Structures are given as C-alpha cells and as structure tokens.
Amino acid sequence: MMLVLLLPQLPEDILLLLFSYSDTQALGRLSQVCKKFHSLISRDTLWRRIAKVSLNTGITRLGRDTFPHIALKERVKFSQNWKRGRCHQEILLRWKYNLLPWLQLDDQWLYLSQAADIRAYPLRQNSVSFQRRPVSVCTGHQDDVCRFVVSESHIISGGGDGKIIVCNTCNSFYAAYSAHEQEVNCIDSRGHVIVSGSRDKTARIWSLHSNRLGECLHTIRTEDRVWSVAINPLLSGQLESCLGSDFRRGAGVLDILYETPSVVLTCGYDTYIRQWDTRVSTRRSVMEWEEPHDSALYCLQSDGNFMIASGSSRYGVVRLWDKRQTKSLQVFFLSSPSSSPVYCLRFTTSHLYAALAHALYMLDFTHTDPQQGK
Numbered sequence: 001m002m003l004v005l006l007l008p009q010l011p012e013d014i015l016l017l018l019f020s021y022s023d024t025q026a027l028g029r030l031s032q033v034c035k036k037f038h039s040l041i042s043r044d045t046l047w048r049r050i051a052k053v054s055l056n057t058g059i060t061r062l063g064r065d066t067f068p069h070i071a072l073k074e075r076v077k078f079s080q081n082w083k084r085g086r087c088h089q090e091i092l093l094r095w096k097y098n099l100l101p102w103l104q105l106d107d108q109w110l111y112l113s114q115a116a117d118i119r120a121y122p123l124r125q126n127s128v129s130f131q132r133r134p135v136s137v138c139t140g141h142q143d144d145v146c147r148f149v150v151s152e153s154h155i156i157s158g159g160g161d162g163k164i165i166v167c168n169t170c171n172s173f174y175a176a177y178s179a180h181e182q183e184v185n186c187i188d189s190r191g192h193v194i195v196s197g198s199r200d201k202t203a204r205i206w207s208l209h210s211n212r213l214g215e216c217l218h219t220i221r222t223e224d225r226v227w228s229v230a231i232n233p234l235l236s237g238q239l240e241s242c243l244g245s246d247f248r249r250g251a252g253v254l255d256i257l258y259e260t261p262s263v264v265l266t267c268g269y270d271t272y273i274r275q276w277d278t279r280v281s282t283r284r285s286v287m288e289w290e291e292p293h294d295s296a297l298y299c300l301q302s303d304g305n306f307m308i309a310s311g312s313s314r315y316g317v318v319r320l321w322d323k324r325q326t327k328s329l330q331v332f333f334l335s336s337p338s339s340s341p342v343y344c345l346r347f348t349t350s351h352l353y354a355a356l357a358h359a360l361y362m363l364d365f366t367h368t369d370p371q372q373g374k
Helices: 002-009 012-019 024-030 035-041 044-052 072-084
Strands: 088-094 103-106 109-114 117-122 136-138 145-151 154-159 163-168 174-178 184-190 193-198 202-207 216-221 253-258 263-268 272-277 287-290 297-302 307-312 317-322 330-333 342-347 351-356 359-364
Touching: 012 035, 024 035, 024 044, 044 072, 072 330, 103 145, 103 342, 103 351, 109 145, 117 145, 154 184, 154 193, 163 184, 163 193, 263 297, 272 297, 297 342, 307 342, 317 342
Parallel strands: 145 184, 253 297
Antiparallel strands: 088 359, 103 109, 109 117, 117 136, 145 154, 154 163, 163 174, 184 193, 193 202, 202 216, 253 263, 263 272, 272 287, 297 307, 307 317, 317 330, 342 351, 351 359
C-alpha cells in the first residue's frame, strides 16, 4: 500500500521506464490512477513498442510513421477494434445502376470513379455526416473509367475508350490522348512516368512531363491481356525478375502492390494472396494466404506491416488478414441483399472504404458496434 502511495512521487523518467514493461491493458488501468499517470501514459514513447507489433497503427516495416498527427495511444485502441472486428458500418453513397467503381485516398480526400467521372469528396472523420455532394468532378472519357491513380497532384485515369486522361487536382490542367487499341484496364504513375496496361495485350510507358504528354516511351507486348500494373518505388526501369509462369490457366493477377522496393503483394482469380520477394531468385512466393470460400480476389491493401485487407468477387466480402497467421482474422459482409464484388478498398488507421457495384461503404473502427466482433 505504501508503494502505491509513493509511486506517483518518483521522477518521470523512472515512471516511464517502469510503465514501458506494461501491456495495453495494464497501461489503461494505470492511466486511471491519477492525473500524472494519465498524462505520462498518453505519451507516444510508451506506445511505440506496442504499436510496432499491432495491426494498422501506421508504423510500417521500414519504421515510417504514416499517421504522425494521431496519438499512438489512440491508434493502438483502433488496432484492437480492427483485430476484434469491432466497427460501425455505414453506406456513404448509393447509385441507381451497377458500376465498376475505383477509389483512392489522398490526405483528406476520397476520389471515386462513377461511370465516366471521377469525383472528389472531402473526408470529415471527426464529423458525424459524410458530404455526399462532391467538391470537384473530373470527366472526359467517352466510356467508363476502368482505373485511376492520384499521384503528385495529378489524377491520371484509363478508360474503356482506350484513352488516358491527366487532370490536375486543382482543375487547372487537363490533357487526353489515345493510349491503347482497347480499354485501359490498369494504370499507375510515379515521378514523371505513367504505366498503363490494356486488353490489347500490351503495357506501355508514358512521359508525364508537360511538354511530352502523350509520348509513348516504351511498349511491352505480352501474351495475354494486362489486368494490373505497379511501379517499383525505386523506378529502376529494368527487368528484375519473373514472378512465375507455371500457374493454372485463368490464374490472372487482378491487383498488385509494392510494400517495399523488394516486397510485392498480389491477388487474383486463383483465390490467393501472395507475397513475393524480388531479392529471392526462386519463382515461388515467400508467403501465401487462401480465400476460404473459393472466390476470386479483386483488390487488396496493406498497412505496410502486418495487416492486409482483401476484397472478394462475391457477396461483398472484405477480409482482414494478419500476415503472422495462415487463416483470415476477420470477415465483413457488405453486400445485402444483392451480391456484388468489392471492386476496390482503401483504409486509414481508423476507417476502411469499399466500393461495390451499387454503393460506397465505410467501416469506422473508432466507434464500435455492439453487434460486431461478438
């Protein structure tokens, strides 16, 4: 009893050292002892060790902090909700006709493609309501937008009309040019380079310099239609390796993501998420996770550390995966009553957004739903 009474009188650095040996539950209880403890336990230094091994706290495997403006204590709390599947689910937008939407997050903006338009919505995460009227709209395609990317203040889209359109996020710049003979299935951009892939069995590299827009720098001819492309963060521009060609027919890759310059995640028709390491000479993936209901996986996203979220081709299923486990961690069914693929998903440390054929869904992990995670 005397020890408890004397403990608050210890110097702050000694208290911080003692608290550093505590787990999440113990820190939560200690923070309720007194105002001094509450103030000390709110400091990021105490939570960094826990955050590094938790899901989606913004701490990547390279040590980067993706969300420095949010206290680590709060992010660890959100992480527990992700792990246990506790969230509030909401439909942010609905539309009349089934579409193949794509979405991107950029700072405080959500960009969503709907038919031939790309619309920008401000994210108000501290507000109860979502602003359903877009602030700006990029348009110009004669057919639906297939994919788009937001890169360095540019919105770059590929459409079913075979065109690439480059817009400035401030709507002060616009360019459009014919890129492929058939629809542009996928697109990526980094630095001053655009890469596009098409049903016409080619991938092409384009310049993003203002005086060279529309100039094709290189064409890569493939044996099949190109469904997904991604640019290495190092922009090496050289063939590093082949990830394998001995898959069964139809096992196409539908989404690809660089976690680091040498670690790649893929998913596709064969129901697997695969992790590749380009430093390994073998053509086999270093890790695999299988969708248990034998559904194709249309999209994936990673926190850069331990968590992967995947979108299924049926029943609007979003799954969360912990890469330290072989089975999925949580599953969310978003499509009701009609079945729809999850065409695209993106998440922050506190929210997940998923685009389905008929609606845009949000999962809010800051406020728990008592019916979730039981």
